[in-house]
Amino acid sequence: MSAASVPGEHVAVRLVGSELAATLRARSAEVAAELAAGGTPPPKLAVVVATEDESSHAYVRSIARAAHKVGLACDIVDLGAGASTPEIQKTLTALGDDDDVHGTIVQTPLPPGVAAQDVVTSIDPAKDVDGANPSSLGRLATGLPAFAPATAEAVIALLDHHEIELAGKDVVVVGRSTVVGVPVAHLLLARDASVTVCHSRTADLAAHTRQADIVIVAAGRPELVTGDHIAARTVVVDVGTNPTDDGGLVGDVAAAQVGAIAGALTPVPGGVGPVTTALLLWHTVDAARAR
Ligand SMILES: NC(=O)c1ccc[n+]([C@@H]2O[C@H](COP(=O)([O-])OP(=O)(O)OC[C@H]3O[C@@H](n4cnc5c(N)ncnc54)[C@H](OP(=O)(O)O)[C@@H]3O)[C@@H](O)[C@H]2O)c1
Incomplete structure (x- = not known):
């Protein structure tokens, strides 16, 4: 975890993904070398x-x-x-x-x-390293071994890496796609969190997110979640990656506003993204090892 300190201003801890991604890549390289040997x-x-x-x-x-x-x-x-x-x-x-x-x-x-x-x-299904086949999601939902979509697993891995407790916490997931929102909700349930899943028909999104200990946003809507959605000390994970006109990326969370209120926030880029790619490779190594 790291936080830039500005006297008199609250700044959320940055939940960066680079360190965890490097650890996962090193683990993949090690097992690949063992297999080669x-x-x-x-x-x-x-x-x-x-x-x-x-x-x-x-x-x-x-x-x-x-x-x-x-x-x-x-x-x-x-x-x-x-x-x-x-x-x-x-x-x-x-x-x-x-x-x-x-x-x-x-x-x-x-x-x-x-x-x-x-x-x-x-x-x-044995090669479904990004959990795309519905049979993988079904297995995940029923607690059977399966590859989770790498992005959904990256969210949990990043929270674990930064030692954020999940059991007993109220978690709001914004988005219900089978790529991110739904699998992340299942992974959270498996970790004993209490989970609310919001979507485009949710009547009052802020009423849900303001009550949460942890908010995970995967809506594909630039800066959908603003300071008004977040209570002090909430942990916020921004999965969104929306291209900007200048060739950059912006998340689904208004980072400056939310960063001044939340307890912790993932950066975009540099949060969930690098962990996702590293997990995709790790799943491939794991599938090879299982074979
Ligand atoms: N970092 C990574 O590695 C990574 C990987 C995958 C995706 N992503 C990013 O994550 C974001 C989500 O991806 P996705 O594939 O899950 O997108 P998606 O399939 O378009 O799903 C978006 C979800 O957000 C909900 N939503 C849309 N507008 C909303 C609103 N105003 N309020 C509340 N919920 C709203 C939608 O609700 P409905 O179901 O009602 O339509 C839907 O469930 C995108 O920015 C994508 O680029 C990042």
């Missing part, structure tokens, strides 16, 4: 892409670079923006059958007319 080929992540969106390609290339740095292999399977649902399904089934591949993810956006829910069911 035993004669096993490197754990391999396959990333299926079917878009011309340049920011998606840049993100995928950054995952591949991060994978290579810790001794993992990473195949980018580019099907092009014209790929059909059956084509993507067939590719995912083939990756499931490929013994050299340990983890598989599908990058969004998908081509027009291809629904994510129609293709993610073709990801082999």
